[in-house]
Amino acid sequence: MKIRAEEEEAVASEAPREGKRLTPDSVQKVADLRFVSSVKGQKSKVSSSPRSSVTGPHCRTLSGNQVWRSPAVTCMQVGDPAHLRAMLRPLRLLLSGLQTQPSRCCSSFVSRMRYVNRLKEDDEACAAALKDGSIFLFHRLSPLLRCTDVGTFSPAALTCSDVQSVLQRLGSDGSPLKEAVLIGCSEQNQAQFCLDVGELDQAAVEEASQGSFIDLRKAFFLLPAAEAPLVSKGQALLRWHQSTRFCGASGQPAQRNRAGSQRFCSSSSTVYYPKMSAVAVALVSDGKRCLLGRQPSFPRGLYSALAGFCDMGETLEEALCREVAEEVGLEIQSISYSSSQHWPFPHSSFMLGCHALVSPAHTQLCVDRSELEDARWFTVDEITRALQVKAPPRRGDPPILWLPPKHALANRLIREWVEQQRKSEGGA
Numbered sequence: 097m098k099i100r101a102e103e104e105e106a107v108a109s110e111a112p113r114e115g116k117r118l119t120p121d122s123v124q125k126v127a128d129l130r131f132v133s134s135v136k137g138q139k140s141k142v143s144s145s146p147r148s149s150v151t152g153p154h155c156r157t158l159s160g161n162q163v164w165r166s167p168a169v170t171c172m173q174v175g176d177p178a179h180l181r182a183m184l185r186p187l188r189l190l191l192s193g194l195q196t197q198p199s200r201c202c203s204s205f206v207s208r209m210r211y212v213n214r215l216k217e218d219d220e221a222c223a224a225a226l227k228d229g230s231i232f233l234f235h236r237l238s239p240l241l242r243c244t245d246v247g248t249f250s251p252a253a254l255t256c257s258d259v260q261s262v263l264q265r266l267g268s269d270g271s272p273l274k275e276a277v278l279i280g281c282s283e284q285n286q287a288q289f290c291l292d293v294g295e296l297d298q299a300a301v302e303e304a305s306q307g308s309f310i311d312l313r314k315a316f317f318l319l320p321a322a323e324a325p326l327v328s329k330g331q332a333l334l335r336w337h338q339s340t341r342f343c344g345a346s347g348q349p350a351q352r353n354r355a356g357s358q359r360f361c362s363s364s365s366t367v368y369y370p371k372m373s374a375v376a377v378a379l380v381s382d383g384k385r386c387l388l389g390r391q392p393s394f395p396r397g398l399y400s401a402l403a404g405f406c407d408m409g410e411t412l413e414e415a416l417c418r419e420v421a422e423e424v425g426l427e428i429q430s431i432s433y434s435s436s437q438h439w440p441f442p443h444s445s446f447m448l449g450c451h452a453l454v455s456p457a458h459t460q461l462c463v464d465r466s467e468l469e470d471a472r473w474f475t476v477d478e479i480t481r482a483l484q485v486k487a488p489p490r491r492g493d494p495p496i497l498w499l500p501p502k503h504a505l506a507n508r509l510i511r512e513w514v515e516q517q518r519k520s521e522g523g524a
C-alpha cells in the first residue's frame with residue numbers, strides 16, 4: 097500500500113522530539129493523526145519506526161525502562177486487489193463520514209490524561225513541563241492559600257518563574273524546584289506540581305508569595321469542593337516522598353523519578369509506588385433510621401458514619417461486616433456501593449463508601465466503648481435538621497447533632513440516604 101507522505105510528515109511534525117515540548121495538544125494531534133491513518137488502513141511510518149526517533153534517546157525513567165510503548169502496528173497483507181478493495185469498502189465509508197463530520201478521536205480529557213501519563217514516564221518532558229506549569233507551594237505539608245476578592249480561599253498557583261524568584265529572594269539556588277511532584281493537568285492544559293519549601297523561613301515565603309500556609313485540616317474545609325482534592329493529593333504525595341526516602345530491602349536511598357510518581361532503589365531493583373490505606377465507610381440503616389457513631393476525639397456534637405481500615409486480604413464487604421459487628425454488634429444484611437474518596441487524614445486513605453442495611457428486627461446496639469464513645473439511631477427528620485446546622489455547637493450551647501462537613505464522604509452518604517428516604521416516603 098502507498099504511504100501518504102503528507103500524513104506521515106504531519107504526524108512526525110506533531111510528535112514530541114528533543115527540543116519540542118510535549119503538551120496535551122500535541123498528544124491529541126498525534127493521536128488524531130494516527131487514528132485517521134489507522135482508519136485508512138495505511139501503514140504509518142511513525143507508528144512503526146523506532147521510538148527513539150520520536151522521543152530522543154534520553155527518554156528513560158530512572159528505572160531505565162524505555163518510556164514510550166510502541167503503538168500496535170496494523171500491517172495489511174497485500175493480496176488480491178479485488179479482495180482488498182472489498183475489504184476497504186467499509187473503511188472508505190467511515191472515512192467519508194469523517195471528512196464531512198470532522199471529529200477528534202480523543203476528547204480533551206483523554207489527551208490530558210495521556211499527557212500526564214507521559215510526564216510520569218518521561219523525566220525530560222516532565223522537567224520541561226515544570227517550566228510552563230503551575231506550582232502549589234507547601235510548608236511542612238501545609239498548603240499556601242490566598243484569600244480571593246470575594247473572601248473565599250484558593251490554593252495559590254504560582255508559575256515556575258514566580259517560585260524561582262521567591263527562592264532567589266530567600267537566598268536559595270533554585271535546586272528545591274527539582275523536588276516538585278506532578279499532581280495533574282488543569283483544564284487549561286497546564287501541568288500542575290506541588291513543592292514543599294519547609295526548609296525556608298515560613299513567614300518570609302508567605303510575604304514573598306502573598307499567601308498563608310494553613311494546616312491541611314483547616315485548609316481542606318476552607319477550600320471550595322473542587323479545589324480541596326488538589327491540595328489533599330499534593331500533600332499526600334509530598335508526605336509519601338518525605339517518608340519513603342530509603343529502600344526497605346537494602347537500606348539505600350531510593351531515587352524518585354522526575355514526576356514523583358515512583359521511587360527506585362538500584363541496589364535491590366525495587367520500585368516503590370505511593371500508598372493509600374483502604375478504609376470502608378458505611379451508612380447503616382434499618383430501613384427507617386440511620387446509625388451514626390462518635391469517637392471521644394470528635395468535636396462536640398459530631399456523629400459520623402461507621403468506618404474502619406480494611407485488613408490485609410479482606411474484601412470491602414468483609415471489612416464493612418466486620419467493622420459494624422465489632423463496633424456496634426450488628427449483622428449487615430446487604431450492602432450497596434455509593435462512591436469513593438481520597439482522605440488525607442491522618443495519612444493517605446482510600447475511602448470506599450457504602451449503604452448497608454440491617455434487619456429492622458435486630459437493631460439493638462451493643463457498642464464497643466473502646467472504639468466508640470456512643471452510637472445511635474437517628475430518624476430522617478433529625479438528620480434533615482442536622483444538615484441545616486452551619487457551625488459546630490459551642491461550649492455551653494444545648495447539645496445538638498452536628499454532621500461531618502460537605503467534603504467528607506460520610507456527609508455524601510447521609511445526604512443520599514435522606515434523599516432515598518424522602519423518595520420512598522413520596523412513593524408510599
Ligand SMILES: NC(=O)C1=CN([C@@H]2O[C@H](COP(=O)(O)OP(=O)(O)OC[C@H]3O[C@@H](n4cnc5c(N)ncnc54)[C@H](OP(=O)(O)O)[C@@H]3O)[C@@H](O)[C@H]2O)C=CC1
Pocket residue numbers: 373375377391400401402403404405406437439441442443445447500504505506507
Ligand atoms: N471521609 C469521611 O467521610 C470519613 C473518614 N474517616 C476516616 O477513616 C479512617 C478510619 O476510621 P476509624 O476506624 O473510625 O478511625 P481511627 O482513626 O479510629 O482508626 C481505628 C484504628 O485503626 C488503626 N489504624 C490506623 N491507621 C491504620 C492503617 N493504615 N491500617 C490499619 N489500621 C490502622 C488505629 O490504630 P492506632 O491508632 O492504635 O495506631 C486505630 O486503632 C480515619 O482516618 C478517619 O479519619 C472516617 C469516617 C468518615
